[in-house]
Amino acid sequence: MAPTPTPKLMSSKVSSLNDSGMQSRSHQSLPKQTEGRTYSRYGPNANFTLSKAQQERELVKLPVLTPSQMSEWVAAKMRTVGIDVTLKPLGKQTGTDLELPPLVLGRYGKDPQKPTVLVYCHYDVQPASLEDGWKHEPFVMTAEDNGRLCGRGTSDDKGPLIGWINMIEAFQEVGVDVPANLVFCFEGMEETGSFGLREALEEEADKYFAEVDVVCIADVVWVSDEQLSIPQGLRGIIFYLVTITGARQDAHSGGFGGQISEPMVDMVNIMASLVDSNGKILIPGVYDNVQPVTEKEYESYKELNISEDSLYGGAGGRSLHDNQAEALIARWKKPSLSLHRIENALPGAGAVTSIPAKLVGKFSIRTVPFMKAEEIDVIVRKHIQDRFASLGSKNDIEIEAYPSDWFYEDAGHWNYQAAIRATRNVWGADPAMTCEGGSIPIALDFKKILKRNVLLLPVGRPTDGQHSTNEKLDKSNYINAIKLYGSYLREAATLWRENKNRVSSG
Known part of the structure; x- marks a missing residue:
C-alpha cells in the first residue's frame, strides 16, 4: 500500500466553522518535511522521537487482557522521567x-x-x-x-x-x-x-x-x-433498549404461528417507524431545537480539504448527500438515528423457523446543540408507546435509555488558541x-x-x-x-x- 499522503490545506481562505467570534485564517499547503525544525520552537528533533518508538513497541505488546500489567508498565515508565505517580483504585x-x-x-x-x-x-x-x-x-x-x-x-x-x-x-x-x-x-x-x-x-x-x-x-x-x-x-448520544416479551419461551412456527402474539412483528414495526431510508428521523419534535446552518458555515464546509475516502472513513458506504458540505452538516450539525440490531433472535444460517419469545431492539440518537436529552427522551418514549398501542399487541414492552449530552467548547479560550498556534x-x-x-x-x-x-x-x-x-x-x-x-x-x-x-x- 502506498504511503499516506502528506496533508494539504486549501490555499483559499476558510471561514471559521462557527459564529463564536473566531477569525478566519488563510491556509497554506503543508511543507513536505517537518522533522528538521529547531527544537526551541517546535519541540524535539526527529532522531530523538524515532529512538523513542521502541517505547510504544513495548506498550503495544501489552494486550487489554492484562490491565494490571499495563497500568504498572505505564506507571513505571512515567516514574523514569520524574513524574510523581499515584494508582487510584x-x-x-x-x-x-x-x-x-x-x-x-x-x-x-x-x-x-x-x-x-x-x-x-x-x-x-x-x-x-x-x-x-x-x-x-x-x-x-x-x-x-x-x-x-x-x-x-x-x-x-x-x-x-x-x-x-x-x-x-x-x-x-x-x-x-x-x-x-x-x-x-x-x-x-x-x-x-x-x-x-x-x-x-x-x-x-x-x-x-x-x-x-x-x-x-x-x-x-x-x-x-x-x-x-x-x-x-x-454530538451527544441517547442509547435505547426496547424489550418486547411474548411467550415464556421460543415457539415452533408450525405449531403456534397465527395463534400467539409474536414479538418480532411488533419490533420490526416499531423500529421501522423511527427513521426512513434517507436518514430522516420520523419522531415528531426531534428537530425542534436544532439550530439552522448559516451560509457562512455551509461555505466553509465546502472548502475543507477532505477526500471521499476520508469523508466516509473507507467504509464504502453509499452517501445520502450530494456534496461534502451536506455530508458534514449531517455529521456535525444535525441529529441522526441509527438502528443497531435486534437481539435474542436465533443466530446462524439456514431456515430458522422458531418464534422468538423475547427481543431487545437497540438504536441510538446522536444529539446536537441545543437539544436536551430529557426532552428528547420524553418524545421518543411517547412515539414508541403510541406506535405499540396502535398495533393492538398482546405483548409487553419496556424502554430503557442511556443519555450522554453533546459537548461544545469555546475555541477562543487560550487553551484552544495555544493548540492552534x-x-x-x-x-x-x-x-x-x-x-x-x-x-x-x-x-x-x-x-x-x-x-x-x-x-x-x-x-x-x-x-x-x-x-x-x-x-x-x-x-x-x-x-x-x-x-x-x-x-x-x-x-x-x-x-x-x-x-x-x-x-x-x-
Missing part, C-alpha cells in the same frame, strides 16, 4: 469480584509561575487477534516500509499516551524546563464505558485536580487525512475548527465536574483504523505528536501569562 465491576483497572494519576512540576494542564489518555484498547484479519500480530508493533506503525493501540490511545512521556524526556535531554505543570489522568476502562472515572473526578475535583487550569484530551483524530483540524464540538508551528499550516459526529462522554465529564476549558487535541488520522483490523499510526504523526505537545505547552504558558496579566491589570 476504582473498585470492582458491578456484580463481580473483578477489580477495575486503576486510574494512573501523575504530577510533573508545581511551579506557580506556570499553568497546570491536565492530560487525559487511556491505556486500554479494543480486543484484537490475528484471526480477525490482521496483516501482523496485533500486539507486536510492526514498522512498515511505508512509514506506518501497525499494532493495536498505536493510534488509540497508546501512541498518544507514550508521546507525552517522550515529550518530557525530550525537554530533559536538552536541559530545558517543561513550560507547564502537568497532571496526568490515564485510565484503563475507556473502551468499555469509563466505569468509575466520573466518580473519581468528583472525588478528586477539589483535591488532586484542584490546581488544574485547563484539560487536554489526546484521543481524537483529524477530520481527514488531508485536513488538519481541531474539534471543538461533539502549536499545530501551525509543527505542521506549518492552520487547523480548521471542526466538530465530531461521534460522542466522547468523558469530555463533558471533565468540563462539568472540573469546570475547566477542555481541549480535544488530535494526533492521528481518520484512516488509522482505531477500532478495526490493521490499526496504524503514521510515523510522521508520531514524531509530530511529540513536537505538538511541547509546542502546545510553550504556547499555553505564554497565553496563560498574557491572560493572567490582562486580568490583573484590568
